Amino acid sequence: xxxxxxxxxxxxxxxxxxxxxxxxxxxxxxxxxxxxxxxxxxxxxxxxxxxxxxxxxxxxxxxxxxxxxxxxxxxxxxxxxxxxxxxxxxxxxxxxxxxxxxxxxxxxxxxxxxxxxxxxxxxx
Ligand code: HEC
Numbered sequence: 001x002x003x004x005x006x007x008x009x010x011x012x013x014x015x016x017x018x019x020x021x022x023x024x025x026x027x028x029x030x031x032x033x034x035x036x037x038x039x040x041x042x043x044x045x046x047x048x049x050x051x052x053x054x055x056x057x058x059x060x061x062x063x064x065x066x067x068x069x070x071x072x073x074x075x076x077x078x079x080x081x082x083x084x085x086x087x088x089x090x091x092x093x094x095x096x097x098x099x100x101x102x103x104x105x106x107x108x109x110x111x112x113x114x115x116x117x118x119x120x121x122x123x124x
Contacts, residue, residue, distance in 0.1 A: 022105045031099025038086050040096075047107050052120050054083060058109035061101040072097050 024032070035041065043054040050056075061067050076093045079085035088096070 031095035061104035
């Protein structure tokens with residue numbers, strides 16, 4: 001019995017190192033709705049699920065180079081040759097950035113960096 005409690009507290013303490021779910025704010029929920037309305041998921045994956053035309057965005061918010069508001073919003077505002085300009089308002093982009101930051105805290109991408117190529121994402 002004593003061993004059970006020692007073992008349980010060990011498991012409890014060390015399981016905390018995994019990313020834990022964080023409750024979403026109203027802005028995060030708004031961002032999630034825009035994510036669905038604008039069909040971001042048809043090209044981008046979250047947690048490894050979604051379309052494969054664009055990159056997985058699960059952990060982009062904590063990426064050292066790409067995780068800034070300016071970087072994320074530049075893609076959302078103008079699009080690129082491969083990503084359409086979706087004509088988002090400033091408020092919609094702020095909500096999407098909050099949503100992506102929340103997603104980043106809640107889980108990890110399943111897509112390995114080696115699977116990402118400029119022509120798409122490949123899972124071998
Ligand atoms: C038609 C497919 C498509 C849709 C819809 C789409 N994207 Fe993209 N997105 C792409 C592609 C392709 C890229 C890579 C662009 C490039 O490198 O030229 C990209 C890149 C990005 C990037 C930068 C990723 C990186 O690693 O640098 C962000 C952020 C992004 N998209 C956010 C969004 C959001 C938010 C939405 C919805 C509002 C969205 N995208 C909708 C195709 C799409």
